[in-house]
Amino acid sequence: MQCLHALVSGRVQGVWFRQSTLEVAQANGLTGWVRNLDDGRVEVMACGKEPGLMQLESWLTIGPELATVAEVKGARVEATEEYSGFVIR
Incomplete structure (x- = not known):
């Protein structure tokens, strides 16, 4: 199973970024999580089939609508745990 680990910077907190990420991930059959970081970025760990990961990465x-994404640093990584769904942490 492929996983995408991404760090998203810009105006990405307080603009429904986590909820929207959850919806896009679920629509693409992905599992994992999304969370805010103390430095203002959003961190995403998503696992699933490559087409779904590509869709999410593109969307990130x-x-x-209210977000202003400055940068996305994403990389494919090995799954370190098994996720049963996609959640906001």
Whole structure:
């Protein structure tokens, strides 16, 4: 199973970024989590099939309507745990 670990910076907190990420991930059959970081970024760990990961990664560069994404640093990683769904942490 492929996983995407991404750090998203810009105006990405307080703009429904986590909820929107959850919805996009679920729509693409992905499992994992999304959370805010203390430094203002959003961290995403998503696992699933490559087409779904590509859709999510593409969406992360845009984000929801109120967000302003400055940068997405994403990489494919090995799954370190098994996720049963996609959640906001």
